Amino acid sequence: MLGKTSELIEDVRARFAHVESCPFTGERIFFENAGGALTLKAVAETSAKFAAIPDNQGRDNPASAHLMSVIAKGKDDARTFFNAQGGEVIVGETGTELLFRLTRAACAAHATGGGKVISSTLEHPASRVAAARAAEASGLEHILVAHDDASGTVGPEAYAAAMTPDVRVATIVHASPVTGMGMDVAAIAGAIRAVAPECTIIVDGIQHAAHGHVDVTAAGVDGYVVSPYKMFSRHGFGLAWLSDRLAAAPHDALKEGGPWELGTRDTGAYAVFSDVVDYFAWLGETLGETGDRRARIEAAAAAIHAHETDLTEAMLKGTGNQKGLAELSGVTILGGVENPAREGLVSLTLEGMSAGELVAALRERGIRTHARAADHYSGNVLTPLGLDGCLRVSMCHYNTEGEVAAFLAAMKELTGD
Template identity: 30%
Template sequence: MNTHHQGLLFSDALMSEIKNRFHYVDHDIEGRERLFFDNAGGSFRLKAATEAFVRIDSLPDCPERIHALSLFLQKVQAEGTDDVRTILNARGGSVYASLTASGAMFDMVRAVTENVPGTNMVTSILEHPSSFDAMSLYAQRTGKELRVAKSNPVTGGIDVDEIVGQVDQNTCLLSVMYASNISGAKMDIEAIVKRARAIKPDLYILVDAVQHAPHGLIDLQKTPVDGINIAPYKFFGCRGSGLAWLSDRAATLPHHKLAGKKADFWDLGSSAPWQFAVVTEIVNYVCWLGSQFVRSTNRRELFVCGIDRIERHERALLARLLNGGESVAGLRTLPQVKVFLDYEDLSKRDLILAIGFDHLGHTDAVREYESRGVIVYERVASSLYSKRMLDSFSLEGAIRVSPLHCNSVADVDHFLQITREISEAFAPAAFGPAA
């Protein structure tokens, strides 16, 4: 799949159907017109997902009972658990429902580092704090060396050679993210796993897939890792939920659990059934999208097609943002605008852009966008979520632009027109001659 280097847009008719399945794509809660281009911080919500949340969470019933509604909730959880496996193409192992994906990552890192022999741990400079800080904390607690792979300022990602070069026979854990939440660069997880395991066949590997999961395919049969996490609130779902999958061997490592539970059980206390209902609605939606292009009764096949079409549409939006169209200039050619980490091969990128203005600070630019009905986000070196990554690219900051597949070409063109307005308003000539 993904043979279209510049992507492939949804038809206008399908685009209209897609938008109608999400809340607040074109307007905010007060009815004001708005472009929300901060989906890397939390995506648009599926109407079906929020409806499932309310419907299931409204029930007072405990799923650990034997009456009818409890059995219904057990079924909801079982279906949602299966759908986590559908998203990941996971077989066996354990699904772990946590309050946040960050919490799940800390728990997985702890289980490996405290129980697997080795003198060093490997990660990358671009990791989200939930994985980087977990690796740092448990390296310190267990007396292990933390090896950190450097970023590539050309691609905006991490080279396979760079991260695999940190692995040796004494590495107990490799933790790497699927895609950068600043540059959008996708890591070659398949190559990283294959080559790292060639060095150490029993190496434990964890992957942070929170940023990438809504934008591209994950296939654990091609990338057999030991733990991976996703966050429904960045995947058309709801906040207050983090989900992880652990391999059979990782799931049975010593970890916090109730003594009476099975050795591979990770949930502490009673999981909220709505978490699983929301996952099922996410998968239902992606499968519906896939069904517009292929005929199949296989849920994974439909999901694969749906995610592939999401990826193609988003790549076309990314190309439009960068290059513009007949009536609008792209970010690459707009005066006073800089595109950071602008790697040419769009197949290696998710739909995230880092930009800046020559004569306008990043935070001020975000305010200018908001005053014009556009929501973007500033990544600045003073933020604990940004400093380490920005420093690795020698950047002081950037404006992160992150639409979603439910955005249209018209949305992108409107954003480009507003960006031109801002660039012209703050160009040196706009302020007149110096006094």
């Protein structure tokens, strides 16, 4: 695990920009990774390189040919990351925009046949609202599966209870950006296909992708969407994998059956995604994996998950001489302390302080966190719990136990324990 080897964790941290300090405020601990993870230095360098190139794709010159090869490599690297057998990889404006496009196309394929679309109440509006609007536009019924408020999860049994053979499209959130809990996508997809085997299944992987394993073949899904800025890349694009079946669905294009990507793509977007995949492969190899590129990625994902589990356990139960959040007065942990679904994120409330006040108090102590409000984005999770907000403390594998200890010291001061 990363935290057990000081040389490795320092090597990891050295590959990211602004690990220990903000370019505007100076030294700080970054526990706001769910809002956008730290950026690989290689991504920043690659972005600058391709932003300066004047040539376009599809031209008769060596520069253009190189751009086309970079795009092809980016797509191949993405398929390796997703463990996709075939299908298409596309980039779009954002992960949200791609979830809307994929869901709209999947529903449009059934516009004349009727049926249902199934989602869960745990989902971010990026997929939940996309499903609702696409269902209405295609004359399909939208079904919402209720998540479990106490654990902050939704499981295959909940989907199974709502399934009927006429479900045409399903959306699944791989991890909640509010609770930080991960879902068993393969089990949920299995429950769906047990009743409706031809259902088109689209996964919102935006929160999950930086924290663990992604395998669309094992999961048996048709679409998987990520926002690269949340997985060590940059803002400005989203990326999706589509199965051959989903790729063939009716979609916006300049001609019928034409490419999903509209207009000239940013070559740099594909290049920086390759940088991310390169990083996963490097980490897996450094950890001792000698297999192929996919095997190295899987080794990295396993180590990332294990390290982040250690960090969240330390935050909840204490480290060194610091009490954990579970022992501090007035602290309530969303999803409970003992929750194996948690992925590098702890959401909490503190009696006597609003989430916004707590964020400000921690900021004054050099710790960057974020407040979630019971609004359009998070009210589906917070309102049933009777909360108008919560503090979200989100970690990634480059964070350290020492940073967790500093956070706990600040929380101890704020609770007065």
